[in-house]
Amino acid sequence: MPSQASSAPIIEVSGLTKAYGERTVVDGVSFEVGEGEIFGILGPNGAGKTTTVECVEGLRVPDSGRVRVAGLDPVADHDRVTELLGSQLQESELQAKITVREALELYSSFYRTPADWRPLAERLGLTDRLGARFAKLSGGQKQRLFIALALVGNPRVVVLDELTTGLDPRARRDTWELIEEVRAGGVTVLLVTHFMEEAQRLCDRIAVIDKGRIAALDSPEGLIGRAANPSVMSFVPSAPLDPAELAALPGVGSVGDKRGRIEITGTDETVNAVITLLVRRGITAGQLHVVDATLDDAFLDLTEERTPADEDGRETASAATA
Amino acid sequence: MSAPTTTTPAAAAADPGDRRRRRTAFLAVLRSEAVLFRREPAALFWILAFPTVLMVILGLIPAFREPDEGLGGRRVIDLYVPVAVLLGMITAGVQVMPGVLTTYRERGILRRLSTTPARPSMLIAAQVVLHAAAIALSALLVLAVGRIAFRVSLPAQPVGYVLAVLLACLAALAVGATIAALCRTIKMAQAVGTVVFFPMMFTAGVWAPVETLPETLRRIVECTPLGAASQALNDAAGGDFPGLLHLGVTAVWVVVLLSAAARWFRWE
Numbered sequence: 001m002p003s004q005a006s007s008a009p010i011i012e013v014s015g016l017t018k019a020y021g022e023r024t025v026v027d028g029v030s031f032e033v034g035e036g037e038i039f040g041i042l043g044p045n046g047a048g049k050t051t052t053v054e055c056v057e058g059l060r061v062p063d064s065g066r067v068r069v070a071g072l073d074p075v076a077d078h079d080r081v082t083e084l085l086g087s088q089l090q091e092s093e094l095q096a097k098i099t100v101r102e103a104l105e106l107y108s109s110f111y112r113t114p115a116d117w118r119p120l121a122e123r124l125g126l127t128d129r130l131g132a133r134f135a136k137l138s139g140g141q142k143q144r145l146f147i148a149l150a151l152v153g154n155p156r157v158v159v160l161d162e163l164t165t166g167l168d169p170r171a172r173r174d175t176w177e178l179i180e181e182v183r184a185g186g187v188t189v190l191l192v193t194h195f196m197e198e199a200q201r202l203c204d205r206i207a208v209i210d211k212g213r214i215a216a217l218d219s220p221e222g223l224i225g226r227a228a229n230p231s232v233m234s235f236v237p238s239a240p241l242d243p244a245e246l247a248a249l250p251g252v253g254s255v256g257d258k259r260g261r262i263e264i265t266g267t268d269e270t271v272n273a274v275i276t277l278l279v280r281r282g283i284t285a286g287q288l289h290v291v292d293a294t295l296d297d298a299f300l301d302l303t304e305e306r307t308p309a310d311e312d313g314r315e316t317a318s319a320a321t322a
Numbered sequence: 323m324s325a326p327t328t329t330t331p332a333a334a335a336a337d338p339g340d341r342r343r344r345r346t347a348f349l350a351v352l353r354s355e356a357v358l359f360r361r362e363p364a365a366l367f368w369i370l371a372f373p374t375v376l377m378v379i380l381g382l383i384p385a386f387r388e389p390d391e392g393l394g395g396r397r398v399i400d401l402y403v404p405v406a407v408l409l410g411m412i413t414a415g416v417q418v419m420p421g422v423l424t425t426y427r428e429r430g431i432l433r434r435l436s437t438t439p440a441r442p443s444m445l446i447a448a449q450v451v452l453h454a455a456a457i458a459l460s461a462l463l464v465l466a467v468g469r470i471a472f473r474v475s476l477p478a479q480p481v482g483y484v485l486a487v488l489l490a491c492l493a494a495l496a497v498g499a500t501i502a503a504l505c506r507t508i509k510m511a512q513a514v515g516t517v518v519f520f521p522m523m524f525t526a527g528v529w530a531p532v533e534t535l536p537e538t539l540r541r542i543v544e545c546t547p548l549g550a551a552s553q554a555l556n557d558a559a560g561g562d563f564p565g566l567l568h569l570g571v572t573a574v575w576v577v578v579l580l581s582a583a584a585r586w587f588r589w590e
Contacts, residue, residue, distance in 0.1 A: 057437050058437075059433065059436065059437065079340065079439060082437060082438055082439045083439055085437075086437075087434075087437040089430060089433065089434060089437065091430055092429070092430030092431065092433055092434040093429040093430055093431060093434075094429075094431060094434070095358050095426075095431060097358050097361045097362075098354065098358060102354060102357065106350055106351070106354045107438060109346070109347065109350040110347050110350070110438045110439045110440045111438075111439060112343070112439075149434075153438070153439075
């Protein structure tokens with residue numbers, strides 16, 4: 001992925017803490033986002049993702065810690081931060097009877113140097129809905145309008161919370177392309193998601209937040225490499241194999257036998273060791289599959305320790321990938 | 323504000339431009355809200371047309387057009403003109419505006435606006451301005467139709483009348499703002515609005531003009547914001563400058579209610 005943080009960070013969050021009453025929602029979160037980076041915040045529901053970005057947007061006042069956007073405090077310098085930061089909020093609506101055109105015109109009038117909303121609307125497939133009232137839009141159209149409103153001020157940073165929720169697969173892919181174009185134009189993107197494919201496809205780096213803390217912060221590839229068992233291989237051996245012998249190979253996580261089909265989870269090293277063993281024994285591996293772990297696996301490994309309820313989720317996920 | 327040494331010069335330099343930009347943003351919000359207000363035919367009917375319609379219906383009753391000895395030679399229709407003026411205010415302030423404001427809050431519209439250089443308070447201010455404008459139109463329509471159709475003389479003390487109308491309008495909008503501030507949901511605001519609507523109509527004299535009420539009841543009603551305003555309007559209609567007591571009661575209510583609304587209003 002291009003353009004990692006090279007210059008001074010445009011978003012700095014350090015030691016951010018926020019509690020609602022007795023409940024601490026964000027507990028000492030720190031990260032920095034470089035200009036032009038697509039930075040993902042990934043985490044289970046209720047992990048504190050939205051609260052974290054709301055502090056970046058200046059919608060919430062942190063209990064403690066420091067938040068800076070382009071060196072400005074989003075609360076104290078709210079006026080200046082809103083000029084350079086565009087937001088798409090998770091749950092917000094517009095006036096039921098405002099039309100798409102009116103909303104785009106109104107919002108672009110708030111900014112010093114707005115983008116031309118027409119090409120933006122066209123890029124988001126809203127051109128034939130410009131006269132439609134907000135209440136008459138489909139969920140996906142509303143979502144695309146909010147993305148347009150986040151970009152209409154020509155921001156240096158956009159914060160997108162649950163970007164593609166409610167979009168169909170085609171619109172989702174289009175939106176991902178748009179985000180990549182936006183970044184190519186030098187805009188920094190802070191992306192909140194619980195959608196792995198989206199994070200893997202778009203993000204340069206990802207902070208995995210769990211229970212208000214950062215559980216991991218790395219590139220998608222780095223996170224996948226941290227999965228307990230990054231590779232899953234499965235095959236039907238031409239002759240019986242001793243599971244104990246397989247389990248003794250380096251890096252093996254688990255060995256399973258599903259009606260004659262052997263499934264081994266482990267590392268790259270495991271894959272090589274299994275192949276060497278098969279060659280030495282003169283056993284051929286029918287229907288051989290080797291599947292790399294996905295961000296899903298890494299995510300579940302990172303967040304499962306303190307959430308045992310997700311155990312089942314992980315098993316289905318790895319079974320599905322294998 | 324942090325680090326005054328670095329922020330002060332920049333802030334001072336940017337200040338006049340910022341103020342101009344804020345004014346531009348407010349005007350844009352106001353224009354947009356005005357367009358949306360025009361798309362609410364039901365609200366427009368109840369605020370703009372209904373008070374006049376009610377006055378016309380009452381005016382069609384022959385007895386109401388006869389001078390009444392008990393009313394000092396005035397006709398019932400003469401007393402109903404100020405009442406109809408107040409009715410438009412109550413509908414706008416208590417029935418319509420709190421619903422709009424709580425909807426803007428509940429649906430995250432205020433919140434969305436607070437992530438832009440515009441302020442959510444601009445939306446509230448625009449709503450107050452538009453409702454006040456609708457009230458003014460409604461009042462002018464009542465006065466014009468009353469004059470033309472029933473020869474109700476225009477207020478003989480126009481300055482006092484305008485002052486009383488302004489105070490009453492502020493009082494009705496302040497009641498609405500307080501409802502919007504204290505009610506957490508749209509449903510609650512609508513329920514409270516309806517509950518408050520009827521006593522306010524009563525105190526404004528919609529069912530029986532305040533002057534015709536029995537002495538004790540009249541004294542009580544004169545302590546309410548619209549009861550006092552109603553009497554002030556009557557005085558001004560008849561040619562006297564409204565009593566300072568009536569104007570004062572309404573003004574105190576305005577101050578108290580607006581402070582309460584500002585104190586308890588929740589942005590989300």
